[in-house]
Amino acid sequence: QVTPRPEAAPGARPGFRAPARIISPEIMPDNKVTFRVYSKDASKVTITGEWQTGPGGVEELVKNDTGMFSITVGPLKPELYAYNFTVDGVKALDANNVQVRRDGTNYQNFFIIPGPESDLYFHKNNVPHGTVTKVWYKSSVIGFDRRMYVYTPAGYEGDTQRYPVFYLLHGAGGDEDAWTNMGRTAQIMDNLIAQGKAKPMIVVMTNGNANQAGAQNEVPPVPVTQGQQGIPSGSGMTGKFEEHLVKDVVPFIEKNFRALTGKDNRAIAGLSMGGGHTQTITNDNPGMFSYIGVFSMGIMAGRQQGADAEKIEKERDAKIEALKKSGYKLYWIACGKDDFVYQSALTLRNTLDKHNFKYVYRESTGGHTWANWRIYLSEFAPMLFK
Amino acid sequence: QVTPRPEAAPGARPGFRAPARIISPEIMPDNKVTFRVYSKDASKVTITGEWQTGPGGVEELVKNDTGMFSITVGPLKPELYAYNFTVDGVKALDANNVQVRRDGTNYQNFFIIPGPESDLYFHKNNVPHGTVTKVWYKSSVIGFDRRMYVYTPAGYEGDTQRYPVFYLLHGAGGDEDAWTNMGRTAQIMDNLIAQGKAKPMIVVMTNGNANQAGAQNEVPPVPVTQGQQGIPSGSGMTGKFEEHLVKDVVPFIEKNFRALTGKDNRAIAGLSMGGGHTQTITNDNPGMFSYIGVFSMGIMAGRQQGADAEKIEKERDAKIEALKKSGYKLYWIACGKDDFVYQSALTLRNTLDKHNFKYVYRESTGGHTWANWRIYLSEFAPMLFK
Numbered sequence: 001q002v003t004p005r006p007e008a009a010p011g012a013r014p015g016f017r018a019p020a021r022i023i024s025p026e027i028m029p030d031n032k033v034t035f036r037v038y039s040k041d042a043s044k045v046t047i048t049g050e051w052q053t054g055p056g057g058v059e060e061l062v063k064n065d066t067g068m069f070s071i072t073v074g075p076l077k078p079e080l081y082a083y084n085f086t087v088d089g090v091k092a093l094d095a096n097n098v099q100v101r102r103d104g105t106n107y108q109n110f111f112i113i114p115g116p117e118s119d120l121y122f123h124k125n126n127v128p129h130g131t132v133t134k135v136w137y138k139s140s141v142i143g144f145d146r147r148m149y150v151y152t153p154a155g156y157e158g159d160t161q162r163y164p165v166f167y168l169l170h171g172a173g174g175d176e177d178a179w180t181n182m183g184r185t186a187q188i189m190d191n192l193i194a195q196g197k198a199k200p201m202i203v204v205m206t207n208g209n210a211n212q213a214g215a216q217n218e219v220p221p222v223p224v225t226q227g228q229q230g231i232p233s234g235s236g237m238t239g240k241f242e243e244h245l246v247k248d249v250v251p252f253i254e255k256n257f258r259a260l261t262g263k264d265n266r267a268i269a270g271l272s273m274g275g276g277h278t279q280t281i282t283n284d285n286p287g288m289f290s291y292i293g294v295f296s297m298g299i300m301a302g303r304q305q306g307a308d309a310e311k312i313e314k315e316r317d318a319k320i321e322a323l324k325k326s327g328y329k330l331y332w333i334a335c336g337k338d339d340f341v342y343q344s345a346l347t348l349r350n351t352l353d354k355h356n357f358k359y360v361y362r363e364s365t366g367g368h369t370w371a372n373w374r375i376y377l378s379e380f381a382p383m384l385f386k
Numbered sequence: 387q388v389t390p391r392p393e394a395a396p397g398a399r400p401g402f403r404a405p406a407r408i409i410s411p412e413i414m415p416d417n418k419v420t421f422r423v424y425s426k427d428a429s430k431v432t433i434t435g436e437w438q439t440g441p442g443g444v445e446e447l448v449k450n451d452t453g454m455f456s457i458t459v460g461p462l463k464p465e466l467y468a469y470n471f472t473v474d475g476v477k478a479l480d481a482n483n484v485q486v487r488r489d490g491t492n493y494q495n496f497f498i499i500p501g502p503e504s505d506l507y508f509h510k511n512n513v514p515h516g517t518v519t520k521v522w523y524k525s526s527v528i529g530f531d532r533r534m535y536v537y538t539p540a541g542y543e544g545d546t547q548r549y550p551v552f553y554l555l556h557g558a559g560g561d562e563d564a565w566t567n568m569g570r571t572a573q574i575m576d577n578l579i580a581q582g583k584a585k586p587m588i589v590v591m592t593n594g595n596a597n598q599a600g601a602q603n604e605v606p607p608v609p610v611t612q613g614q615q616g617i618p619s620g621s622g623m624t625g626k627f628e629e630h631l632v633k634d635v636v637p638f639i640e641k642n643f644r645a646l647t648g649k650d651n652r653a654i655a656g657l658s659m660g661g662g663h664t665q666t667i668t669n670d671n672p673g674m675f676s677y678i679g680v681f682s683m684g685i686m687a688g689r690q691q692g693a694d695a696e697k698i699e700k701e702r703d704a705k706i707e708a709l710k711k712s713g714y715k716l717y718w719i720a721c722g723k724d725d726f727v728y729q730s731a732l733t734l735r736n737t738l739d740k741h742n743f744k745y746v747y748r749e750s751t752g753g754h755t756w757a758n759w760r761i762y763l764s765e766f767a768p769m770l771f772k
């Protein structure tokens with residue numbers, strides 16, 4: 001309620017907002033999009049957006065003599081696009097667009113161009129919606145209470161049925177909010193289930209940073225005395241998260257939600273760092289998950305060399321053999337042609353090939369992007385529990 | 387993952403964020419606070435924040451010769467403060483502060499000065515946390531599926547106990563997200579319950595705008611053909627929301643959550659427009675809620691005059707008499723001395739006095755602010771279900 005917005009109509013009552021008088025973004029019937037920023041005082045306004053490709057990727061808005069900056073881009077193909085303005089060197093949100101998402105510590109506006117490619121993650125009013133629960137649970141492995149998001153399918157509240165469970169892991173920089181916020185998991189699952197393409201299932205989205213209790217925008221860092229040493233980067237790489245998913249998360253879900261149990265009712269997938277977590281968890285726990293997805297990740301060249309590297313490789317070989325014998329149903333690897341982790345995904349495939357380990361490889365265009373991870377989710381989920 | 391942030395360290399890998407190198411806000415031990423914005427190109431950066439009082443309420447940052455703008459304010463008393471920068475006439479978030487909240491369509495950064503006054507809504511890692519559920523439900527009255535937030539107290543998942551239910555309504559401009567996001571309901575209830583001050587209870591936070599299916603930043607407007615005519619402002623004033631709370635929301639909660647039933651296990655309160663909803667709902671349904679809270683609202687002078695006004699007053703008189711006889715346990719009115727609705731709260735008190743209707747009046751300092759509503763919640767919740 002603070003002070004009225006600068007653009008509030010003259011005489012507007014404090015605490016009540018005037019409707020925005022500037023339309024931005026304006027999506028035209030031909031899928032061109034116009035952005036507007038009003039300022040008499042600013043000299044230069046640029047926009048950075050996900051439709052831009054190649055180096056630089058910045059476009060400048062043009063100022064007219066009333067002080068309105070604008071630019072029209074496109075036509076854009078149907079997709080979700082995030083963007084930000086930069087006003088005289090400072091990043092700014094579009095004050096006229098209520099759609100904002102958080103990518104780690106970075107806030108961005110976004111909009112969706114409707115069409116076949118974006119249809120699956122569009123929120124539809126005429127489709128039954130699942131519930132998203134932000135639930136806290138005890139972690140014996142990490143040492144403090146932690147938060148995760150749980151999607152339960154439409155109808156869960158009204159029935160007594162049990163459902164299979166899909167554990168869906170985020171990448172570095174993200175947290176338990178990433179898959180719903182950036183990945184639009186709830187919309188994708190709602191739509192896939194409504195169309196009969198995916199089975200109704202519970203989707204569990206954890207926080208992969210073992211030094212965090214919950215999303216960094218809502219939950220203050222845990223003091224060192226209460227848990228682990230804070231590790232600002234690479235906190236997902238300590239092995240603690242993986243152990244805790246198996247020992248803390250899965251038992252909590254199977255006790256407190258109406259979950260089906262046993263490997264054929266458990267799936268796991270992750271993107272980037274979460275794809276690393278997925279490999280560690282499934283390598284270390286053969287027979288726990290029958291459906292395994294590694295999105296935009298593979299086997300990274302390790303830091304160890306010589307004897308250590310040989311030992312790690314030997315251990316991995318033994319684990320892959322054990323996983324092979326466990327009777328999993330699907331091992332799905334997806335990567336973009338232009339992804340900077342492409343080589344690691346190739347190393348994973350070569351390693352599995354060496355063991356005649358059956359997997360499905362899906363190569364997409366593009367790189368290390370949420371556009372790809374939404375596509376991978378929408379392709380992976382329909383293959384589960386069938 | 388777009389492009390790296392402008393302040394990313396040179397050579398940072400795209401898609402991975404460098405730690406912010408600018409500290410803003412920086413809270414000093416004496417509760418002075420420094421804000422920083424870096425830009426070689428900007429001419430003028432101002433800040434608007436909730437610590438500012440009086441007209442204007444804008445302070446200008448000073449630029450040094452490296453391009454760093456800064457300002458130090460305070461010392462500030464312990465409280466949550468929202469703020470925004472304006473850079474050459476355009477509103478901008480603080481890119482170095484991950485704490486962002488949404489007030490309707492307006493995004494703001496915030497920070498908390500720790501201390502006794504803010505202690506109750508501070509997230510504490512060593513306190514058990516309740517679950518917040520974003521649940522969809524059918525609305526026969528409004529005609530389309532709608533979303534609400536439900537807080538269940540810590541331990542709800544592990545036990546079989548039933549809990550009393552508190553329905554908590556937001557004001558104009560807000561939606562089902564307002565009480566958790568702006569009002570910090572989850573933190574307040576966690577802390578009150580942990581301290582033994584409030585009984586463990588379920589808190590239900592609905593969307594009071596009958597033209598919305600869900601929060602405006604996540605759920606697109608419902609097309610007219612699917613439901614009611616969209617009413618951009620005053621959509622909470624049609625009477626539909628109140629009817630739907632009684633006929634749709636309460637039965638859904640009592641069927642799908644482990645809720646205790648009967649009037650002594652139901653409380654309702656609302657702020658501003660939600661205080662109006664609360665009056666309508668409890669006037670129209672005597673014997674449904676034993677605990678009633680009207681925050682920063684009262685009886686507004688109506689638009690009707692003459693015979694119509696007389697009729698409305700007569701009907702209200704009859705309803706207040708019926709409510710009086712229903713055996714409610716608490717009717718709590720709270721208002722700030724400087725609130726622009728102060729007169730309406732006085733009219734409500736005078737009206738109730740005329741009927742010898744028992745109520746408790748709590749007058750605070752300040753106005754129509756979330757700072758007050760957090761205080762009112764923290765005082766009202768401990769009086770419930772005892």
